[in-house]
Amino acid sequence: MATDDSERTTALHSPDGGDASGPWTELATGYEQARAREDSLDRLVEWPAQRDVLGDVTGLSVLDAGCGSGAKLAQLVQDGAVASVGIDISGNFVSESPDLRLLQGDLSDLAAVPDLVGRRFDRILFLQSFGYAKDPVHALRSARALLEDDGFVLLTRTQPIRYAIERAEENGTTLGEEYFSTSSFSYRHRSWNDGVTLTKRPYTMSDLLNIFSAAGMWVEKAVEPQMSREIAQRYPHKQAVLDKYLGILVFRLRPLPGR
Numbered sequence: 001m002a003t004d005d006s007e008r009t010t011a012l013h014s015p016d017g018g019d020a021s022g023p024w025t026e027l028a029t030g031y032e033q034a035r036a037r038e039d040s041l042d043r044l045v046e047w048p049a050q051r052d053v054l055g056d057v058t059g060l061s062v063l064d065a066g067c068g069s070g071a072k073l074a075q076l077v078q079d080g081a082v083a084s085v086g087i088d089i090s091g092n093f094v095s096e097s098p099d100l101r102l103l104q105g106d107l108s109d110l111a112a113v114p115d116l117v118g119r120r121f122d123r124i125l126f127l128q129s130f131g132y133a134k135d136p137v138h139a140l141r142s143a144r145a146l147l148e149d150d151g152f153v154l155l156t157r158t159q160p161i162r163y164a165i166e167r168a169e170e171n172g173t174t175l176g177e178e179y180f181s182t183s184s185f186s187y188r189h190r191s192w193n194d195g196v197t198l199t200k201r202p203y204t205m206s207d208l209l210n211i212f213s214a215a216g217m218w219v220e221k222a223v224e225p226q227m228s229r230e231i232a233q234r235y236p237h238k239q240a241v242l243d244k245y246l247g248i249l250v251f252r253l254r255p256l257p258g259r
């Protein structure tokens with residue numbers, strides 16, 4: 001639900017590593033409530049697109065990195081996924097079941113998580129969570145080490161142009177200046193919890209593609225999901241958000257042979 005209403009504050013100093021994870025202990029509840037709303041972009045656009053690129057999960061094991069409450073993974077288990085694990089820093093989870101384990105932990109180095117040692121997964125998900133990895137190339141390489149040979153990573157990120165538009169409006173600058181800026185910025189999400197400030201590290205499309213290559217992955221499929229005409233007519237205020245901010249990027253990544 002990265003593309004819902006938001007509100008920015010002034011730029012902060014650039015932190016080392018990824019986007020700050022700390023605020024999620026306070027944000028988790030508000031995020032899940034907002035995501036569950038009938039008109040959330042996650043429900044209308046993002047989860048359907050993620051689910052579509054994921055395809056049939058019957059009999060497949062799934063690792064969901066930055067799984068939030070684990071509700072999406074629980075749905076995949078209902079759809080037939082087995083021996084699946086969700087990991088999230090916030091530890092605010094739905095109930096576990098025989099094929100669903102939920103762990104509190106950091107997605108930055110999945111292969112080093114004690115409960116994951118010796119495991120392999122058919123599908124590894126980073127759904128709007130990859131920005132929180134301390135070192136994105138290391139995080140993706142570490143995830144790759146847990147992937148079955150014929151498995152893939154499903155990774156989604158907010159269109160970087162969205163943040164550039166917001167910052168350009170706020171700072172009275174241009175789209176290009178903000179898109180290519182390397183200064184971290186702070187950001188509040190009105191519909192999640194407007195009292196919590198998230199710090200974000202900017203990125204460009206080239207940054208994303210170069211991270212994938214450096215981690216030994218190639219893009220098998222990329223999608224920029226939009227609403228159907230029917231849903232757009234039912235939720236014009238959400239179509240307006242997409243018209244302005246574009247939405248999210250969805251990537252299916254596979255390991256490059258021999259890397």
Ligand SMILES: C[S@@+](CC[C@H](N)C(=O)[O-])C[C@H]1O[C@@H](n2cnc3c(N)ncnc32)[C@H](O)[C@@H]1O
Nearest residue numbers: 021024066068088089090106107127128129132
């Ligand atoms: C925007 S939410 C996305 C949640 C879920 N993947 C979804 O699609 O609804 C980002 C999630 O990343 C989690 N997160 C942030 N930093 C993390 C870290 N270092 N390790 C694991 N999870 C993290 C947050 O707690 C939050 O649940």
